[in-house]
Amino acid sequence: MMRTSSIRSQDDPLSLALRPPPTETDSDRQRRLQHEAEARRISEQIDEDLRVEREKLKKSRSDVKLLLLGQAESGKSTLQKQFQLMYSPASLESERMSWRTVVYFNVVRSIKKILTTLESFDDIDDGTDSQSTLERQEYGDDLPPRSPSVQQSVHSSQIGVALSPPSPVSPADGNQPNSPIKGHVTAIADLRRRLLPLTNTEPQLADRLSGGVAVSGSGKGEVYVRSGWQARTIQKGQKMIGRRSKKSEVPLELTNERSATALSVLDADPLVDDVATMLDQSRDEIKTLWDHPIVRALIGSRKLKLDEWAEFFLNDIARISARNYVPSTDDILHARIQTMGVAEHIFDVDIHGKTVTWHLFDVGGARGQRHSWVPYFDDANAIIFVSPISAFDQYLEEDPRTNRIDDSLQLFTQICSNQLLKKVHLVLFLNKTDILRKKLERGLSVSKYILSYGDRPNEYDSVVQYFRAHFLQVHRRNNENRRVLYTHLTSVVDTKATQSIIGNVRDSIFRGYLQSAALV
Template identity: 50%
Template sequence: MAAVSTRRLDGHVPSSSISTPLICDYKQRNSHLLFYDEQAEKISNLIDEEIKRESNRQREARRKEVKVMLLGQAESGKSTLQKQFQLYYASHSLDSERPSWRPVVYFNIIKAIRMILDELDYQFNAASKPRDKDDRRPSTTTSSGSLYRSPETQSQIAAIRTRLLPLIAMESALATELSGGVSVGGGKTGAFVRTGWQALVGPGSARGQGNGRPMRNSETTNLVARTMSSLGGEVEKLWKHQAVRTLVHSRKLRLDDSAGFFLDSIKRIAEPEYMPSTDDILSVRLQTLGVMEHQFVISLGGSTYNWKLYDVGGARGQRHAWMPYFDDATAIIFLAPISAFDQYLEEDARTNRIDDSLQLFTAICSNKLLSKAHLVLLLNKADLLKKKLKAGAKVRKYITSFGDRPNTYESVSEYFRSHFVQVHRRKDTFGRALYVHFTSMLDIKATQSIISDVGEAIIRQHIASVGLA
């Protein structure tokens, strides 16, 4: 046994320890070693197989997981697209959330009422002030000027305002409830939501606790509903008043995109048993805070895919939160609202919103972390663009490079499309294809068909790239 203890690691055996019985020892030992080597090889093979299986499992999980980011500036329609995905792939979950959208609809209406009354105040003041020679504001000696100067108009609006005060006073309580007490500077909406916000607007929310019962609304929402129900007639009176009609037609009133839709539907919404329709849910405006993850299971070609959709806050102050999600994103769906040519950023009143979208798209196309992500561009709010052009808005007034091109939907939409496509051509050095669609996100039928196409295209590209990885 001493020989064994003196054996060197290089296999050399000192000559002093060689003797006949040891030859026998060696034979025995070698057969032991052979046994251990075989065992070691077996174990090593098992480990190799397990590693292979694990890597296949991971590869299959990667193949089944599709991570899609919705990017674009604030109000570009990202959350609306997320709801359209939800409607297409998991409509039952949108149904169970229906009550949680009720306070959001009320909030949108109250905010619009406040903005209308603020603008009327401004017009009344401007109309009654004597103009000095340097005043560059539009003249109020027009018929609208005399309308805003009229004591009758002013007293009618003052009376409506007084009656609407209880409703207006509820705006901040609703905003606080929706935002869960979080306040963010720089936004005009005043209500921001994060993942799980629905749980905040209903006591013992079913969704939050997963007990399958429909959600109930909070006390605040019920109080607003009762007030809305008793003051619906006053809201309608205000919205139909000549002074407000004139503001709308002269495009001086800058309400959120869907405010008109809700105010036109005030009779229905002021009903005590009001429950938001799918159109209402798609139309509401509620700013996203941070990054919200939504999951769907999508079936395609006999396989199911775990589709993760990341809906982000698009305001400039929110964009830093996007980065951590970039390196394993399967696809980016970039939304650019092409109706926004006459609008400026809330965060920076000097930046035209189309310019901001182009800058943002440039940054996305050239970002190395996203080099493997497939790109889809949705030129959104095509319906609003048509409406604006029909109402007489001139693109050249806001975007001088548009020049003397015809101010028609075909020419304007093509002009914007070519700018975005050029950005992709110049800035995408990774050789990716760009899929472009014009969208009107409130049009359910048209959007659902685009979602199905985009979803399929992303999954097919994803399978191809994972397969090659």
């Protein structure tokens, strides 16, 4: 016999349990109804939250997820800044003054490196430790050490790199009794003494940027930055304001809206404010040091190798050390700070009348950071792989035996052959072409570092063609899906050119995105 629903509801133990007791009073009833109404409201709220979550998930599935991959210092974060400048200029504007800390840090660290290098030549002058000092200076930070065991272990799986370090300079000119620094020792010692308060701020600036977190993995002991550092540097500075009575000097020409934000932040960090004052007061000393014939000679002979961005800032020290300094967009693009882990940036991109949310994942490229990329491979739509083709004469900070072009090719091989990424839209940026040009113009020989380059012309077109061919070969060998590789020659500090390339990349990614959406 079939049971009717009414019979079932009468037998249902749950309905029996929920039925009000026969002794229920009017006030009990009121309370019960109130509780039931509240329970219903909460339940409806949960349903609504779940609905919103589901919507979000559905929407995020239709968002574009773009990974920026490549070795450390390849230009990923700089490219991210170009995306930000194009699709979220207001957010870059609101961070503008925080970049002052990074620029100051880059400047102070460069000054310190110049002085440390000069100090080692003081030692030569004193007749101490001359040979080891010269070895160190001659090969700088970016050439492998010369021990036979290291020479044996230097190898290349991708490209014929030099098995032993080339000798860019003769040690003789620094090692003689008439060492170039002789006669300048007192003047340089005086500059060092006067710049000491400024160079002493380096660890504090580093601490401000890294949030006090020391991370291993780069080999250089550089400062790593987690996302959100801009807010952190401001907050930390603001906490300290109460403890200080001295107010910062107010820049005079800052009058517009942007400058109002700038002003409030300028006031915010006493440490950065102190560094600004010191820079302002040390401007002449920094300029004298930077223009000093000994420093020029050491840079010319490659005994002093500064980071690429050092020259950009030190050449313009009068502007940067001004008391009312506000970082320009070019300064922000040149400012260097290492990324830690993976930083997500979200933009709304309007294309052909449709707004699509893009999630840009900017990763830390040093070897110790690469394990954190993998969780982002699963649902990536596109990758821009950034390779600095100017780095043919440089070796990894984290492994001084590995040539940077070779490392980049090895990394590109891993990305091209990764099963999780087989269907991902792939774009290759052969970056830092401006630096490549300058190196070749200065006469730096590619075949000295990349033996397989042989006697090909040491000219821009030929070098680019050679490196590009190697990347295309890696792609061809790992391309059973017949995926297209979009290649661009870039200098991502060049805003106009990069934004036009970003437009192309956006269109090509979007075409692939529409096709895959149509298949779903």
